[in-house]
């Protein structure tokens with residue numbers, strides 16, 4: 139048992155399965171199937187899979203299992219199920235337990251594809267969805283009722299970096315017997331333990347900080363054994379959202395350095411956001427680690443640092459924002475986040491382009507908004523890069 143290990147030790151060793159060769163680095167079991175010693179053994183495995191037994195890659199794989207066990211240990215979850223992408227994790231966790239006539243409540247400030255699932259797909263299958271301003275606890279209280287099966291939100295949200303009170307929303311949801319699903323991508327397992335704050339299910343796009351170097355797509359759902367094995371696994375193993383063993387290996391190795399990377403990136407984000415506050419070309423700097431952020435007090439309660447992403451609203455709208463992007467020398471223009479390379483994004487024309495102008499306005503996604511995912515470069519170099527680019531405003 140490794141329960142007494144600290145997170146960094148778990149991140150390096152937990153879940154390791156060594157083959158007969160005793161390899162130091164975890165092996166990639168790049169196989170879709172598994173061989174049985176006898177016909178009786180194959181029959182027995184199809185009746186019930188034992189611990190560390192596998193029958194087919196879509197159902198499970200030893201490298202994938204190492205990743206699942208390691209992230210579950212870091213998250214303090216009983217179990218985890220890895221998926222081909224963050225969206226396979228989100229859609230699986232939402233769809234697996236719902237049926238027509240059920241009701242869910244979701245925060246309005248969701249990543250575009252998450253919003254699409256709630257707004258377009260779930261409703262098509264007869265699930266009733268209520269959207270709330272997630273930061274307003276009264277709205278959650280008014281929205282839940284006896285048919286509410288789950289509540290869903292991101293904290294920190296993308297790209298306006300709002301925080302939702304996980305403990306308060308969990309209490310409200312649990313009173314009506316609803317499960318709480320948190321998309322913890324922006325906060326990361328390093329900076330926020332949503333399960334210990336009351337959430338039942340935590341979801342990651344492993345594509346972000348867990349890989350951390352922009353290589354592979356992946357996702358994972360962390361929850362109780364009951365939810366993972368009884369609700370989620372039957373849905374995911376038949377609908378086909380399995381994580382590839384190669385990508386699982388990349389994610390597994392990513393976990394080893396996750397704490398170091400996220401701590402350094404969050405420190406850098408705080409330094410840069412502080413530096414830019416009050417800059418003459420900027421209307422507003424948004425970073426939960428700054429005292430000026432409306433949810434700074436909540437951040438200090440439920441997170442250990444303010445995250446690796448900050449946003450700014452530049453004066454002069456889209457034109458000025460584009461001039462800043464085009465003048466950046468080190469930061470790259472892209473739409474991923476959590477990468478070792480710093481990434482600048484203009485949400486209104488990329489990640490949130492699908493939304494109507496009114497929806498964007500409601501979420502605070504103005505034409506001057508730029509999101510910066512801070513990487514592992516030297517903070518001083520990033521500061522010079524940003525200050526130079528802001529001269530173009």
Ligand SMILES: Cc1ncc(COP(=O)(O)O)c(C=O)c1O
Pocket residue numbers: 223224225226228249251252292296321323324343344345346355356357
């Ligand atoms: C908050 C959030 N949730 C989910 C996802 C989906 O993850 P993926 O792209 O790995 O499917 C993303 C990003 O794409 C995200 O930013």
